[in-house]
Amino acid sequence: MDKVIERIRQSASTHRSDLDELLRVPSISSNPENKADMETAAKWLLTRMQKLGIRSEIIPTPGHSIVYGEHLEAEGAPTILVYGHYDVQPVDPLELWDTPPFEPSEREGAVFARGSSDDKGQLLIHLFAAQEILAETGGLPVNLKFLLEGEEEVGSPNLKPFIEANIDKLACDAVVVSDTSFFSRDVPSMLYGLRGLSYVEVIVRGPALDLHSGEFGGAVANPADALARMIAALHDDDRRIAIPGFYDKVRELEGREREAFASLPYDEAAYKKDLGVEALEGEAGFTTLEQLWARPTLEVNGIWGGFSGEGAKTVLPAEAGAKISCRLVPDQNPDEISDLLEKRLRELAPAGVRLEFIRHHGGNPFLAEPDNVFVKAGARAINKAFGKMPVLVRGGGSVPVTETFQSLLGVPCVMMGVGLPDDRLHSPNEKFDLKQFHKGIEAAAWFLHEAGEVK
Amino acid sequence: MDKVIERIRQSASTHRSDLDELLRVPSISSNPENKADMETAAKWLLTRMQKLGIRSEIIPTPGHSIVYGEHLEAEGAPTILVYGHYDVQPVDPLELWDTPPFEPSEREGAVFARGSSDDKGQLLIHLFAAQEILAETGGLPVNLKFLLEGEEEVGSPNLKPFIEANIDKLACDAVVVSDTSFFSRDVPSMLYGLRGLSYVEVIVRGPALDLHSGEFGGAVANPADALARMIAALHDDDRRIAIPGFYDKVRELEGREREAFASLPYDEAAYKKDLGVEALEGEAGFTTLEQLWARPTLEVNGIWGGFSGEGAKTVLPAEAGAKISCRLVPDQNPDEISDLLEKRLRELAPAGVRLEFIRHHGGNPFLAEPDNVFVKAGARAINKAFGKMPVLVRGGGSVPVTETFQSLLGVPCVMMGVGLPDDRLHSPNEKFDLKQFHKGIEAAAWFLHEAGEVK
Numbered sequence: 006m007d008k009v010i011e012r013i014r015q016s017a018s019t020h021r022s023d024l025d026e027l028l029r030v031p032s033i034s035s036n037p038e039n040k041a042d043m044e045t046a047a048k049w050l051l052t053r054m055q056k057l058g059i060r061s062e063i064i065p066t067p068g069h070s071i072v073y074g075e076h077l078e079a080e081g082a083p084t085i086l087v088y089g090h091y092d093v094q095p096v097d098p099l100e101l102w103d104t105p106p107f108e109p110s111e112r113e114g115a116v117f118a119r120g121s122s123d124d125k126g127q128l129l130i131h132l133f134a135a136q137e138i139l140a141e142t143g144g145l146p147v148n149l150k151f152l153l154e155g156e157e158e159v160g161s162p163n164l165k166p167f168i169e170a171n172i173d174k175l176a177c178d179a180v181v182v183s184d185t186s187f188f189s190r191d192v193p194s195m196l197y198g199l200r201g202l203s204y205v206e207v208i209v210r211g212p213a214l215d216l217h218s219g220e221f222g223g224a225v226a227n228p229a230d231a232l233a234r235m236i237a238a239l240h241d242d243d244r245r246i247a248i249p250g251f252y253d254k255v256r257e258l259e260g261r262e263r264e265a266f267a268s269l270p271y272d273e274a275a276y277k278k279d280l281g282v283e284a285l286e287g288e289a290g291f292t293t294l295e296q297l298w299a300r301p302t303l304e305v306n307g308i309w310g311g312f313s314g315e316g317a318k319t320v321l322p323a324e325a326g327a328k329i330s331c332r333l334v335p336d337q338n339p340d341e342i343s344d345l346l347e348k349r350l351r352e353l354a355p356a357g358v359r360l361e362f363i364r365h366h367g368g369n370p371f372l373a374e375p376d377n378v379f380v381k382a383g384a385r386a387i388n389k390a391f392g393k394m395p396v397l398v399r400g401g402g403s404v405p406v407t408e409t410f411q412s413l414l415g416v417p418c419v420m421m422g423v424g425l426p427d428d429r430l431h432s433p434n435e436k437f438d439l440k441q442f443h444k445g446i447e448a449a450a451w452f453l454h455e456a457g458e459v460k
Numbered sequence: 461m462d463k464v465i466e467r468i469r470q471s472a473s474t475h476r477s478d479l480d481e482l483l484r485v486p487s488i489s490s491n492p493e494n495k496a497d498m499e500t501a502a503k504w505l506l507t508r509m510q511k512l513g514i515r516s517e518i519i520p521t522p523g524h525s526i527v528y529g530e531h532l533e534a535e536g537a538p539t540i541l542v543y544g545h546y547d548v549q550p551v552d553p554l555e556l557w558d559t560p561p562f563e564p565s566e567r568e569g570a571v572f573a574r575g576s577s578d579d580k581g582q583l584l585i586h587l588f589a590a591q592e593i594l595a596e597t598g599g600l601p602v603n604l605k606f607l608l609e610g611e612e613e614v615g616s617p618n619l620k621p622f623i624e625a626n627i628d629k630l631a632c633d634a635v636v637v638s639d640t641s642f643f644s645r646d647v648p649s650m651l652y653g654l655r656g657l658s659y660v661e662v663i664v665r666g667p668a669l670d671l672h673s674g675e676f677g678g679a680v681a682n683p684a685d686a687l688a689r690m691i692a693a694l695h696d697d698d699r700r701i702a703i704p705g706f707y708d709k710v711r712e713l714e715g716r717e718r719e720a721f722a723s724l725p726y727d728e729a730a731y732k733k734d735l736g737v738e739a740l741e742g743e744a745g746f747t748t749l750e751q752l753w754a755r756p757t758l759e760v761n762g763i764w765g766g767f768s769g770e771g772a773k774t775v776l777p778a779e780a781g782a783k784i785s786c787r788l789v790p791d792q793n794p795d796e797i798s799d800l801l802e803k804r805l806r807e808l809a810p811a812g813v814r815l816e817f818i819r820h821h822g823g824n825p826f827l828a829e830p831d832n833v834f835v836k837a838g839a840r841a842i843n844k845a846f847g848k849m850p851v852l853v854r855g856g857g858s859v860p861v862t863e864t865f866q867s868l869l870g871v872p873c874v875m876m877g878v879g880l881p882d883d884r885l886h887s888p889n890e891k892f893d894l895k896q897f898h899k900g901i902e903a904a905a906w907f908l909h910e911a912g913e914v915k
Contacts, residue, residue, distance in 0.1 A: 035770075035771045035773075094773070095769070095773065097769075098670075101669065159771065159772070160772065186675075200674060202674070202774070204772045204774070206772075211737060212735045212736055212737055213735065213736025213737075214556065214736075214884065214887050214888060214889075215553075215886070215887045215888070216735070216886075216887065217857060217885045217886045217887065218757075218759045218761055218785060218787070219655060219657070219787055219855075219856050219857030219858050220641075220752075220855075220856050220857050220881070220885065221735070221752070221856065222752075222757040222759045222787050222856065223742050223743065223751040223752055223755055223756075223757035223759075223787065223856065224740050224741070224742040224748045224751045224752050225735060225737060225740060225741065225742075226737065226739070226740075226741035227759050227760055229691075229760035229761075229762070229763045229782075230691060230692075230695070230759065230760045232688070232763075233687070233688040233689075233691035233692045233760065233763070234688075234691075234692040234695075236684075236685060236688035236689075236692075237685075237688045237689040237691075237692035237693070238692070240685070240689075280667045280668060280671070280676070280680060281667055281668025281669075282666060282667055282668075282680060282681065282812045282813075283811065283812065283814075284681070284810075284811035284812045285679050285680060285681075285812060286679070286680065286681035286810055286811065286812045287678050287679040287680075288678065293679045296678040296679045297675070297676070297677075297678055297679050300678055301678075302673075302677040302678035304673045304677045304678075304682050304685065304776055305682055305684035305685045305688065305765070305766065305777075305780075306673055306684075306766050306767055306772070306773060306774060306775050306776070306777070307684070307765065307766035307767035307768045307773070307775070307777070308684045308687075308688070308763055308764065308765045308766060308768070308780060309763065309764050309765075309768040310760070310762065310763045310764075311760065311761050311762035311763060311783070312552075312761055312762035312783060313762045313763070313764040313781070313783075314550070314552070314762075315490075316490045316614065316820065317490075317614070317615065317659050317661075317761070317783065317785070317820035317821060318490075318549065318550060318761060318762070318783070318886065319657070319659070319761060319785060319858075319886060320761050320762070320886055320887075321759055321761070322760075322761070322762070325760075325763060326768070327684075328766070328767060328768070328772065328773070330673060330772070330774060332673070332674055332677050332678065355739075355741055356738065356739030356741065357737045357738065357739045357740060357741045358737075359738075365771065365772035366772060400674075400675075401674050401675050401676065401677065401678065402672060402674030402675050403674050403774075426675070429669070430672045430675065431670070431672045431773070431774065431775060432669050432670045432671065432672065432775075433669060433670070434669075
């Protein structure tokens with residue numbers, strides 16, 4: 006392994022320029038205009054993997070293609086499936102980017118580009134690790150499969166059917182998912198829990214057309230006002246979610262988890278300063294880390310209605326709408342929560358408006374077994390590369406595939422993400438720290454080595 | 461007068477095509493791109509008036525120009541000042557127009573175009589009345605002044621200073637304002653009261669940038685949610701406005717007014733059907749007409765924040781905003797109400813957000829003396845043209861200049877608007893009924909005749 010690590014270090018600039026190549030492809034899965042770019046990104050990965058002798062293919066789906074590859078020459082050794090996604094989030098508001106989102110720019114020891122941390126940089130870590138081990142040793146210590154999808158940012162609508170239809174093809178002993186972050190730069194961590202997601206769009210329709218707020222104001226329900234009232238009623242004064250049944254299936258935190266979370270270095274003043282807020286706001290009775298990792302939320306992701314241009318327009322809008330999503334914890338179910346939310350919104354709507362709903366993608370919450378041998382192999386790998394054993398934490402985000410892999414393939418998910426909490430996923434100026442990138446490749450190589458020794 | 465009326469009827473098609481000419485000019489005062497169109501509309505009016513022998517001029521202001529004209533040859537007769545505005549509202553949402561807003565289209569006995577009723581059609585009524593009287597008799601029964609502004613839809617910021625600086629030039633015995641509607645097609649009416657306006661934009665800022673709703677949701681105040689809570693708290697369950705002091709100066713309806721309103725034909729079922737709503741919503745304890753004409757309101761004219769595109773984005777928005785306006789009744793003051801609203805919003809804002817305010821134009825409420833001789837002359841004129849004495853009503857909208865004229869020039873305002881309640885002012889498919897247009901010209905001619913006889 007020393008020679009492998011040496012080779013990884015000597016190849017740093019190649020890894021770096023290869024990363025830039027993929028980051029330059031604007032593979033925004035939600036934007037129909039980027040369809041061709043999605044194909045470019047998929048082909049780039051295919052070509053890369055083929056060059057390494059990984060038997061690879063692009064598998065069409067009703068949406069964006071899956072790139073699949075396998076290298077199965079380590080007879081008797083475990084099989085590891087690496088999951089990643091090559092699609093990225095939209096970039097708006099574009100004007101807030103300091104450098105263009107698809108022109109990777111290096112500063113402050115990081116590469117700034119959409120998708121750098123989420124998830125192109127993180128998936129390439131595993132590809133480059135395999136590349137250098139193959140170059141150095143001519144083989145791999147495990148049987149390795151790559152499953153790289155192009156629809157993670159739109160809810161992976163075609164991934165679950167694909168997995169269900171390919172249980173044998175994807176059979177493995179563990180899945181590695183690198184789509185998450187360290188607790189902090191100095192505190193390497195591994196996730197054993199993630200929140201799920203339910204996402205509902207509600208449109209509130211009032212009068213048949215926009216009305217003059219003078220001629221009609223005061224006698225007609227205003228959809229924007231009605232929507233505000235409905236949203237306001239979805240939390241109580243303790244910032245608990247005021248939807249009957251919402252908490253029924255919430256698994257309460259165990260005492261040892263609360264203790265573990267409380268022992269982590271968390272600096273509220275620094276956290277607030279980072280976010281640019283003077284005060285935090287969350288469910289009463291829980292610490293910030295508990296709120297983020299182990300409590301469900303309901304957030305307005307977007308709201309609109311009436312006139313939002315410059316100046317003033319005295320309109321009583323015909324409709325208003327909001328995108329509302331809930332982060333879920335075990336054992337909440339996304340469909341059940343969406344049902345409860347819709348039901349509550351219908352109850353809250355005043356008589357003068359009608360509601361329409363659009364359901365967006367959801368995902369199950371995930372909770373893993375931290376004592377699993379492959380999870381422990383991952384921990385050792387991180388220790389080797391970063392010099393510190395990772396702490397076991399939970400995460401606030403959603404990686405719905407984790408739960409899918411666990412339930413469909415019946416194998417553990419090893420969450421080896423090496424992003425940093427300030428990577429600005431989904432925001433302008435997304436970045437990926439270059440130390441994390443290069444050390445991440447070493448960690449991925451160590452993981453293949455450690456996993457290969459699991460009996 | 462019979463010959464004048466005959467001539468007006470014979471010139472109907474000319475009036476019609478002249479109206480179309482002016483309607484084709486997209487004179488949107490709030491849109492900087494339409495600056496040249498504003499000048500085109502002003503010049504069109506100037507040329508028209510000059511052709512009639514009205515001494516006219518375009519008077520620049522810091523914003524859009526005022527078109528002023530006078531015909532002062534009726535020695536000893538009263539002086540009437542006609543007020544109108546040649547600017548129009550924006551047209552969005554454009555896709556809801558059945559025909560383009562600046563291509564006048566005739567159907568169902570009406571002309572459809574932005575500005576047809578508000579206010580180009582209505583101001584031309586007076587110009588065409590003068591035109592035909594001049595053509596028939598060579599003179600006018602009154603001294604006539606025209607004051608046509610280009611900034612009514614942006615709050616007339618330069619009109620009041622202009623009036624203040626030109627008290628002598630604008631001296632008159634009565635002002636005619638034709639920017640309002642009949643109670644219904646079959647119930648001609650004249651307004652003696654209008655609501656005022658206060659208009660505030662609030663921006664709620666939370667985290668320094670859009671955050672990932674999974675990574676941060678549950679611990680940070682969400683500006684869109686905070687805004688919804690603040691808006692919801694601005695009304696109580698009786699739909700009274702929950703701002704301390706808001707109602708302090710509200711002049712209560714007199715018993716005779718409540719009786720008069722109650723005697724008007726008002727069909728709630730038809731009203732709801734017209735609006736396309738199943739239920740109305742307004743301040744408890746007041747009828748719909750009372751709510752619309754004599755009670756103050758607080759409406760959300762626009763709301764925005766976060767992601768409103770197609771699909772789903774799991775963002776916790778950095779900011780959200782709303783445009784909020786209040787319709788005011790005597791003796792509320794726009795600045796005082798804006799102050800109270802801002803104060804209340806600051807009180808309601810949770811600790812994790814900061815507020816920023818933009819004040820848009822406001823206007824005082826207006827209440828006139830229905831027994832004035834010129835108001836009565838207007839009533840007789842409407843009776844002559846439409847065959848029915850108008851009922852005296854109040855209006856829900858704001859024509860802030862009415863109060864300005866009354867207080868600065870010390871003369872009554874005669875509200876002779878002949879629009880119809882379904883003209884869709886400020887909405888897609890604005891229209892002006894052609895019978896109202898042509899009969900309106902007759903009414904305007906009769907008014908000049910009747911006003912000329914006032915001693």
